[in-house]
């Protein structure tokens with residue numbers, strides 16, 4: 716049976732590929748601004764708008780019902796890290812605008828925020844995959860997983876991949892291919 720935690724881990728695979736791209740781009744002296752903007756869009760719509768929304772509005776609340784605290788312990792740490800991630804993305808977006816208006820210094824800030832996000836999310840995903848999801852699998856029943864998967868599917872449908880412009884895994888893959896990663 717497919718489990719809810721496997722579904723979330725599948726999203727992580729795509730997010731980690733995007734992080735590979737981000738880390739690569741921070742080594743480039745004259746990066747393509749379009750790609751920087753694409754990355755912000757993919758994070759806001761997919762990593763945060765879809766994946767973190769699934770965790771925050773569906774998965775973590777069920778864990779709370781099964782006894783996990785949402786104010787301390789692993790779920791609270793995960794929520795805090797999602798917020799830290801949003802701050803890095805805000806820093807990226809603001810400095811991309813400044814860079815486009817001619818500030819060379821802003822590119823350093825774009826890269827600093829990209830690298831901060833990359834380190835944060837790599838650690839975050841490792842903690843979810845290796846610790847939180849294993850704890851969750853110990854307390855969730857088969858019907859919990861089925862219920863979660865149904866609700867995840869509804870969320871996925873709101874991001875329905877009717878055309879390639881909102882197929883985020885495909886967008887990530889095309890960046891990966893562009894940079895031969």
Ligand SMILES: [Fe+2]
Pocket residue numbers: 767770793797839843
């Ligand atoms: Fe998370």
Ligand SMILES: [Fe+2]
Pocket residue numbers: 723727766770840843
């Ligand atoms: Fe996650």
